[in-house]
Amino acid sequence: MAGERNTNTPAAQGASQQLDQFKYEVANEMGLQLGGDRTSRENGSVGGQMTKRMIQFAEEHLKSGTRI
Structure with missing residues (x-):
């Protein structure tokens, strides 16, 4: 959106x-x-x-032992 000042950067590159x-x-x-x-x-x-x-989502994957 025009004029948006979002300075957050995702931890995973390309996830934006x-x-x-x-x-x-x-x-x-x-x-x-x-x-x-x-x-x-x-x-x-x-x-x-x-x-x-x-x-x-993360808790479910941790509980089942699968890696995200």
Whole structure:
């Protein structure tokens, strides 16, 4: 988006595009539309849901003994 000042860099090189896609998928599932005209709470809730899902994914793989 124009004017966006995101300085976050993914730990895995090349993951930016997949994380961005994941962000919009989660927002869509939550019935939200991301953007500068939305509240910090709305946009932040998407980030929180992404974090929950990534932690759950990692925990499931750790529990099963498979490497991510």
